[in-house]
Amino acid sequence: MTMQMTEEQRMATDGLRKVLDAEIEPKLRAHGEKFIPKEMMKGFIKTLTEYGLIRAPFPEQWGGLEMDWVTHLRLWEEVGVSAIDLALPILINVSGADMLIRNASDSVKEKYVPGLLSGEVFISMGISEPDVGSDVAAAKTRAVRDGDYWVINGEKTWISNGEHMDIFVCTCKTGEGELTHILIEADTPGLEVRGIPKMALNGQSTSQIFLADVRVPVENTVGEIGQGLKNTLVTFERARCHMAAWGYSIARRAMEESIKYSQTRSQHGKLIAGHQLIAEKIANMATQIDAARLLTLRAAEMIDQGLRCDKECAMAKWFSTEIAVKACRDAVQIHGGNGVTKEFIVERLAREAIIGPIPDGTTEIQKLLIARSLTGVPAFS
Ligand SMILES: Cc1cc2nc3c(=O)[nH]c(=O)nc-3n(C[C@H](O)[C@H](O)[C@H](O)COP(=O)(O)OP(=O)(O)OC[C@H]3O[C@@H](n4cnc5c(N)ncnc54)[C@H](O)[C@@H]3O)c2cc1C
Incomplete structure (x- = not known):
């Protein structure tokens, strides 16, 4: 194992550092600690994807660069040095893309993963609930089958990217001791998002998500039922x-x-x-x-x-x-x-x-x- 940067990693991080210092950080400082509206956030993230962010560790088939996780983290470190408010949405898109690539059906992957990697689509991942924090297995948000649909009811909290998200991977209880991931489009009727003000990191979004009789086609199940x-x-x-x-x-x-x-x-x-x-x-x-x-x-x-x-x-x-x-x-x-x-x-x-x-x-x-x-x-x- 060598922890020295390779020539390729050095060039990638130097290029990114320059754009962060010259372009992105001055704009962010001028904006202050206020919430970053979606289009503005998208602009920042899309610029960063040109320098390899989000795309680095994923297969070319989905718009990735086939680099490794070590290189990706080298790049992500540079963003973190300038702005954790931008690094977090990148983290969530990377985690979401990784989860979909590993577990989702081909049609779900084709529909969403290229957009996640190019920064066009934002994802959120919801495990935590008002009564469910460290004990992730205790999730109560319930998904019940109704023909070809899931009907979802419950509440998620602390959800990163919530106010920016286009899609939401929700951890649902689908049976006794059985958790399943279900992908919900953010504009599905019955889904409501409310931002949570925090001591810092208010540029990015941390949210409550309320789900009332949200109907989702069963083909949006991510991974096998019970494998959540x-x-x-x-x-x-x-x-x-x-x-x-x-x-x-x-x-x-x-x-x-x-x-x-x-x-x-x-x-x-x-x-x-x-x-x-x-x-x-x-x-x-x-x-x-x-x-x-x-x-x-x-x-x-x-x-x-x-x-x-x-x-x-x-x-x-x-x-x-x-x-x-x-x-x-x-x-x-x-x-x-x-x-x-x-x-x-x-x-x-x-x-x-x-x-x-x-x-x-x-x-x-x-x-x-x-x-x-x-x-x-x-x-x-
Ligand atoms: C900025 C931010 C972003 C987040 N983003 C997301 C997200 O995108 N999606 C999502 O699902 N969640 C998200 N979370 C939620 C986060 O994962 C939880 O806050 C975290 O897991 C802790 O849960 P909790 O807040 O309910 O604390 P609790 O679990 O209630 O813990 C309270 C305290 O008790 C301690 N504790 C709990 N159990 C034990 C134990 N067995 N032994 C010893 N100590 C224990 C904890 O360490 C802690 O100090 C986010 C949280 C924050 C603050």
Whole structure:
């Protein structure tokens, strides 16, 4: 395993970095932290797909570039450094496309996957419900057969991309202890979306989704009936790698800002970078970012090799999202009073970082999964 970038990866990330710095980040900063309307979001995402985002790890047959997950995560890191608000919709489209390619019928794939990869179509994935968080197997949203249709009733919450989505892969209870994925077009009667305001990341959408007698043709079933939980666990592996990259990309930005600031701010007659307690914070950030990236790319390489890697993804996810919280807190501290003002991005990074340890399995759940894979004794059934 080599963690040095290949020439191809270097060229791809350099090209992307240039467009993020010159074009995308200035527009996003001017827009502020407000919700990004759908057409504007589509414009950003379509630009990013020209640099390989979303398309990289997928087969050419569906509009992909046949690259690997390691390269995809290298690219995704660059977006995360500039704007997690854009990185998240990309994550969801990648996870959704991956789920459809692995599980959906050919007609569903043909209809939706090329649009997902080109950034023309947005997807959401709904597991969580008001009473269903860490215990994903307990989903209550019910789908009942009525001839050639499913009739779906229930409520989902925390759904990323909700206000932007064109299609929704909903985890439904179809029998006792039986979960099934069903694809719903967003404009289907009976489906209602409401945004959830958050402490950060309000440019992208996190939503409640209400489903009242939503009728969906049975050919929209994704994967086999009853295989919803199993297919979700594979999706979690990919999503957790992204969440790990979320952590070290935000931490990298916090470190870059801290380095710049400490090289220009002087106190007690010298640059603060030369004060040993500040130097220690920067050394910690750099080391932990590298460790987080190594853990994550190891997991991505296992995905590329077709290996299951629940434990490795869980390690990367909890470690990286937690070191990001610490790195951003230290970045605020390095900026002193300036760190808590809106003039400096570290204030925003600290609010964004604190969200990372929650989605796609909390830190606590990742640790339980790691321990279970080592001891064979589950903390939950
Ligand atoms: C920004 C954001 C985006 C999201 N996007 C999506 C999405 O697109 N689709 C989707 O389906 N969901 C999404 N989620 C939901 C997310 O996956 C859940 O919030 C997460 O799984 C935790 O569930 P919960 O919030 O209900 O917390 P709970 O499960 O209620 O947990 C509360 C606390 O108890 C702890 N806890 C729970 N069980 C145990 C246990 N057995 N042992 C020890 N501690 C435990 C947790 O770690 C946590 O600290 C998103 C969440 C956020 C914040």
